[in-house]
Amino acid sequence: MNTQQIPVIVLAGFLGSGKTTLLNHLLHRSGGSRIGAIVNDFGSIEIDAMSVAGQLGDSTVSLGNGCLCCAVDASELDEYLERLAHPTAGIDVIVIEASGLAEPQELVKMLLASENPHIVYGGLVEVVDAAEFDATRERHPEVDRHLGIADLVVVNKADRVPSEEHQRILGVVQGLAGRAAVVAASFGRVDVELFFDRAPVGERVGQLSFDDLRDEAEPTDGCGHHGHLHSAYESLTFTSEAPLGPRPLMALLDSRPEGLYRIKGYVDFGPSDPRNRYAVHAVGRFLRFYPEPWAPGEPRLTQLVLIGSGVDVPALEKELKACREYAPQADEHGMWGVLRYVQEPDADEPHLGGLGEPGPDEPSLGDSGGPGLGDPESDPDLDPGATG
Numbered sequence: 001m002n003t004q005q006i007p008v009i010v011l012a013g014f015l016g017s018g019k020t021t022l023l024n025h026l027l028h029r030s031g032g033s034r035i036g037a038i039v040n041d042f043g044s045i046e047i048d049a050m051s052v053a054g055q056l057g058d059s060t061v062s063l064g065n066g067c068l069c070c071a072v073d074a075s076e077l078d079e080y081l082e083r084l085a086h087p088t089a090g091i092d093v094i095v096i097e098a099s100g101l102a103e104p105q106e107l108v109k110m111l112l113a114s115e116n117p118h119i120v121y122g123g124l125v126e127v128v129d130a131a132e133f134d135a136t137r138e139r140h141p142e143v144d145r146h147l148g149i150a151d152l153v154v155v156n157k158a159d160r161v162p163s164e165e166h167q168r169i170l171g172v173v174q175g176l177a178g179r180a181a182v183v184a185a186s187f188g189r190v191d192v193e194l195f196f197d198r199a200p201v202g203e204r205v206g207q208l209s210f211d212d213l214r215d216e217a218e219p220t221d222g223c224g225h226h227g228h229l230h231s232a233y234e235s236l237t238f239t240s241e242a243p244l245g246p247r248p249l250m251a252l253l254d255s256r257p258e259g260l261y262r263i264k265g266y267v268d269f270g271p272s273d274p275r276n277r278y279a280v281h282a283v284g285r286f287l288r289f290y291p292e293p294w295a296p297g298e299p300r301l302t303q304l305v306l307i308g309s310g311v312d313v314p315a316l317e318k319e320l321k322a323c324r325e326y327a328p329q330a331d332e333h334g335m336w337g338v339l340r341y342v343q344e345p346d347a348d349e350p351h352l353g354g355l356g357e358p359g360p361d362e363p364s365l366g367d368s369g370g371p372g373l374g375d376p377e378s379d380p381d382l383d384p385g386a387t388g
């Protein structure tokens with residue numbers, strides 16, 4: 001038995017709660033520790049993996065297209081763990097970022113069942129979106145169970161809720177999380193020691209009980225995971241070489257159906273802004289664009305993953321296709337609708353795409369009063385007094 005077992009931490013949490021943001025923070029602040037990351041995307045385009053710092057290095061690997069918890073066999077995961085945990089890789093801790101619809105318990109079981117002598121289960125970290133907490137629990141009561149088996153819960157997006165509200169949520173989470181440590185954070189900025197000091201000695205099962213670990217006879221839905229969060233969701237992956245028109249895209253986004261909970265990816269607005277691609281994130285009613293300069297030689301593509309429940313996927317795809325524009329001329333005024341959702345440059349928001357640094361100093365027309373800017377009634381997220 002190798003005495004130098006590498007802890008493998010599962011980083012889970014509902015769609016858009018801030019897992020990738022937190023992982024980027026860890027990678028950026030890891031000090032002398034070398035982190036290996038395994039990123040599991042739900043969609044077939046690996047948006048999360050693309051936005052993880054150090055993605056080009058050999059210490060980040062991506063497992064796309066479907067929840068890991070639904071993998072028929074865990075051999076691909078084993079292979080990646082083998083690679084990252086091999087003593088020659090020099091990695092101190094491995095973090096698996098689960099997809100936002102994964103069943104954390106299944107992932108933990110997979111790790112506990114692994115015969116890899118170089119790894120040991122290092123605990124479950126759950127990220128909670130404070131702004132969406134009540135609504136998510138209402139729709140998905142299973143979230144309570146996820147918190148109940150966590151070893152650390154990060155109540156993220158503290159900046160998006162009033163402090164009394166955040167305190168209330170912290171209390172509820174603490175009640176559900178039992179012995180787990182519960183910490184508040186904005187943009188996933190947790191003390192990294194919380195992760196690295198938790199390296200376990202010997203095998204541990206954290207807060208999981210034998211009942212949790214038992215392979216209960218679940219009703220199946222073909223993939224054997226009926227009742228898992230992801231069984232109620234569908235996803236659409238959309239790629240376009242033709243740029244999207246800002247006006248039709250904003251019309252689509254501004255009227256998106258309730259069920260369309262998560263959108264992420266990159267948009268090419270072509271001549272309307274030839275310098276930048278626009279990372280886009282929607283989580284519930286929250287919407288943000290993050291302009292970032294195209295890398296030299298980078299193919300100009302729009303790549304989006306849209307995840308929702310009860311969404312008419314073919315109709316949505318048709319609407320997205322209708323946003324494609326072949327017109328060579330710029331529609332600068334059309335960009336106003338987009339720039340309303342660009343964070344002001346001085347806001348204290350890290351930039352997902354680039355090592356957690358602030359985004360490029362892209363002037364935001366939002367400052368000069370683009371339509372609806374900061375209108376808390378039309379979008380409470382754009383309250384100029386809040387950063388989120």
Ligand SMILES: Nc1nc2c(ncn2[C@@H]2O[C@H](COP(=O)(O)OP(=O)(O)OP(=O)(O)O)[C@@H](O)[C@H]2O)c(=O)[nH]1
Pocket residue numbers: 013014015016017018019020021022048099100101156157158159160185186187188262264281282283288352387388
């Ligand atoms: N205001 C605010 N926004 C945040 C915070 N943390 C993350 N975000 C934003 O929330 C959006 C989703 O964040 P991600 O880190 O991609 O979330 P995720 O959990 O990895 O998402 P999935 O993998 O799709 O489940 C992005 O626009 C982030 O910038 C926070 O503390 N405050």
